[in-house]
Amino acid sequence: MIKAVVGANWGDEGKGKITDMLAQEADIIVRFQGGANAGHTIVNNYGKFALHTLPSGVFYDHTTSVIGNGVALNIPVFFKEYNEIVDRGVPAPKILISDRAQIVMPYHILLDQYEEERLGGKSFGSTKSGIAPFYSDKYAKIGFQVSELFDEESLREKVERVCETKNVLFEHLYHKPLLKPEDIMAELMEYKKMVEPYVCDVALYLWNALKEGKEILLEGQLGSLKDPDHGIYPMVTSSSTLAAYGAIGAGVPPYEIKKIITVCKAYSSAVGAGAFVSEIFGEEADELRRRGGDGGEYGATTGRPRRMGWFDCVASKYGCRMQGTTDVAFTVLDVLGYLEEIPVCVGYEIDGEVTTDFPTTVMLEKAKPVLKVLPGWNSDIRGIRNYEDLPENCRKYVEFVEEQIGFPITMISNGPGRNDIIYRNK
Numbered sequence: 249m250i251k252a253v254v255g256a257n258w259g260d261e262g263k264g265k266i267t268d269m270l271a272q273e274a275d276i277i278v279r280f281q282g283g284a285n286a287g288h289t290i291v292n293n294y295g296k297f298a299l300h301t302l303p304s305g306v307f308y309d310h311t312t313s314v315i316g317n318g319v320a321l322n323i324p325v326f327f328k329e330y331n332e333i334v335d336r337g338v339p340a341p342k343i344l345i346s347d348r349a350q351i352v353m354p355y356h357i358l359l360d361q362y363e364e365e366r367l368g369g370k371s372f373g374s375t376k377s378g379i380a381p382f383y384s385d386k387y388a389k390i391g392f393q394v395s396e397l398f399d400e401e402s403l404r405e406k407v408e409r410v411c412e413t414k415n416v417l418f419e420h421l422y423h424k425p426l427l428k429p430e431d432i433m434a435e436l437m438e439y440k441k442m443v444e445p446y447v448c449d450v451a452l453y454l455w456n457a458l459k460e461g462k463e464i465l466l467e468g469q470l471g472s473l474k475d476p477d478h479g480i481y482p483m484v485t486s487s488s489t490l491a492a493y494g495a496i497g498a499g500v501p502p503y504e505i506k507k508i509i510t511v512c513k514a515y516s517s518a519v520g521a522g523a524f525v526s527e528i529f530g531e532e533a534d535e536l537r538r539r540g541g542d543g544g545e546y547g548a549t550t551g552r553p554r555r556m557g558w559f560d561c562v563a564s565k566y567g568c569r570m571q572g573t574t575d576v577a578f579t580v581l582d583v584l585g586y587l588e589e590i591p592v593c594v595g596y597e598i599d600g601e602v603t604t605d606f607p608t609t610v611m612l613e614k615a616k617p618v619l620k621v622l623p624g625w626n627s628d629i630r631g632i633r634n635y636e637d638l639p640e641n642c643r644k645y646v647e648f649v650e651e652q653i654g655f656p657i658t659m660i661s662n663g664p665g666r667n668d669i670i671y672r673n674k
Contacts, residue, residue: 249463249464249504249506249507250458250464250465250466250494250500250504250505250506250507251270251274251463251464251465251466251505251506251507251508251509252465252466252467252468252491252494252505252507252508252509252571253266253267253270253465253466253467253468253509253511253577254468254471254472254489254490254491254494254508254509254510254511254571255468255469255470255471255472255474255489255510255511255567256471256472256510256511256512256563256564256567256568256571256573256576257471257472257473257512257513257516257518257560257563257564257567258470258471258473258474258516258517258518258519258520258522258524259469259470259471259474259489259518259519260471260513260517260518260519260545260554261471261511261512261513261579262511262513262577262579262580262661263288263304263467263468263469263511264287264288264289264290264299264304265288265289265290265291265579265661265664265666266509266511266577266579266659266661267288267303267304267305267465267467268290268292268304268305268307268666269666269669270465270509271304271305271307271308271311271465272308273463274305274311274463274464274465275310275311275312275457275462275463275464276311276312276313276314276454276457276462276463276464276465277303277304277305277306277311277312277313277314277464277465277467278303278314278315278316278450278454278464278465278466278467278494278498279301279302279303279313279314279315279316279319279467279469280316280318280319280466280467280468280493280494280496280497280498281316281318281319281468281469281487281488281489281493281494281497282319282320282379282468282469282470282485282487282489283300283301283319283320283321283322283352283377283378283379283382284300284301284320284322284325284326284352284377285300285320285375285377285379285469285485287299287300288300288304288467288469289664290304290307291664291665291666292307292665292666293666294307294333294336294337294338295336296664297333297336299329300325300329301315301319301321301322301325301326301329302326302329302330302333302341303315303467304467305465305467306333306338306341307333307338307341309339309341311341311342312342312343312344313341313342313343313344314343314344314345314346314450314453314454314498315343315344315345315346315349315450316346316349316450316497316498316499317346317348317349317350317450317451317497317498317499318349318487318493318496318497318498319346319349319497320350320352320378320379320382320383320487321345321349321350321351321352321394322351322352322377322378323351323352323439323442323443324439324442325352327442330343343446344446344447344448344450344453345394345443345446345447345448345450346394346447346448346449346450346451346499347393347394347395347447347448347449347450348393348394348395348450348451348499349393349394349450350382350386350391350392350393350394351391351392351393351394351397351436351439352377352378352379352382353378353382353385353392353432354432354435355381355414355427355432356378356379356381356382356385357376357377357378358378358418358424359378359381359414359417360376360377360378360379360380360381361376362418362421362422362424363380363381363422364376366421366422375520379485379486379487380486382486383486383487384486390406390409390410390413392406392436394443394447395447397436397437397439397440397443398440400437403433403436404429404433407429407432407433407436408429411426411427411428411429411432414427415427450498450499451498451499451500454498454499454500455500458500458501458504464498464500464504466491466494466498466500466505468489468490468491468494469485469489470485470489471489471511471567472489472490472510472566472567472568472570472571473563473567474489475488475489475490475570476488478490478570480522480523480609480612481609482609483520483521483522483523483609484522490570490571490572491505491508491510491571491572492572506574507574507575508571508572508573508574508575509573509574509575509576509577509659510567510568510571510573510575510576510577510655511576511577511579512564512567512568512576512577512578512579512649512653512657513559513578513579513580514559514578514579514580514581514583514584514645514649515536515540515556515557515558515559515580515583515584516556516557516558516559516560516563517537517540517545517554517555517556517557518554518555518557519552519554519555523609523612523613523615524555524557525557525560525562525563525593525596525612525615525616525617526557526558526559526560526563526593526617526619527555527556527557528556528557528558533555533556535586536556536583537553537554537556539583539586540554540556540580540583557593558590558591558592558593558617558619559590559592559593559649560593560617561592561593561594561595561604561649561652561653562593562594562595562596562603562604562605562606563593563606564649564652564653565604565606565652565653565654565655566605566606567606568653568654568655569654569655573655574656575655575656575658575659576650576653576655576656576657576658576659577657577658577659577660577661578646578649578657578659578660578661579660579661580661581629581642581645581646581660581661581662582628582629582630582662582663582668584624584645585624585625585626585627585628585629586624586626587624587626588623588624588626589621589622589623589624590621590622590623590624590645591619591620591621591622592619592620592621592622592648592649592652593617593618593619594618594619594620594652595617595618596612596615596616596617596618597615597616597617597618598611598614598615598616599614602618622641622644622645622648623641623644624641625638625639625640625641625642625645627639629642629662630662630663630668631662631663631668632662632670633670634670635660635670635671635672638660638670646660657672658671658672658673659671659672660672
């Protein structure tokens, strides 16, 4: 059976913790899209970790962690991360890397940096991890699959060919030093040494695992609103963030994905540019940011302060619908314990009309939040394990959100640790 863990909103929903928790029952955890451009923060017995490419199941010795073909694989970053967790006492995780995964090339990162620099004030707020140039090359069919590292002759020819076209940009658009094919080849040969022990036909491995009745967990990155088709285009990422893409990015049959756990935060936060209707500012935002997450709301990859907002029922209902949600995991509920009253965004006012359906970006830019204020519970709920033991106003908040989004909240996270979770039988 396959379960997918994905985000409902802009990313930063707390997927890492939920994946880490669900990995207890899983045999295999697969990253199926994205690269090192977003991170998952995990707190467990080994300490606090920000993972970027490693699947969030690496802390268990019974699991195999898989990099699927849909991932933008930055090989040096991946192994640096691998070595860092092992150096901190985590047993060396079992890793498999798809022979069809594509490689983030050194020039992808340069192109990302140079383009953001060129755009200046009109930039996309990229993490400059090379993601957009990587996926552009993948779909322009000039990317490099891991399997190509093992045929040196044709690899060299392709590197020379690609450098020719890239150097036109480097010279005439960005006015930067040219790429040298021999330098890139030398780097790729280093990459080959690093990945060689882990490369396999991941789709076949997962097919056989399914036949043996193994439990597989697909781990998504970012959330529905960063999807290039269904998100706040163009302020999106470059790979699909939806559970449906898990079938493609891991190479598994779509009908095997039986459970889609969509992670939703009890308030909103976002990193990067783009429309964010329920956003709050000033002291109100600063206080929520300071109290938020574990140690505050700052990007796990960038360290940038996240933009803060109240819970957005319109965006979350849409985000859950696009994921095909079976279960909602509601995170960081404990953070809201300091508030006497909690505003919730229940609709968008666009050109004088109120809608509860999430619009396209052009309309979204004009949207103003319609807020409903709920009473807070004004107490610390960490340590509570049973739903019935939560303060009445806290339960009312959960039930109000559930009714608005129309999907069952079956898990509530009330602290950063692996065991800070309340299961709610629906």
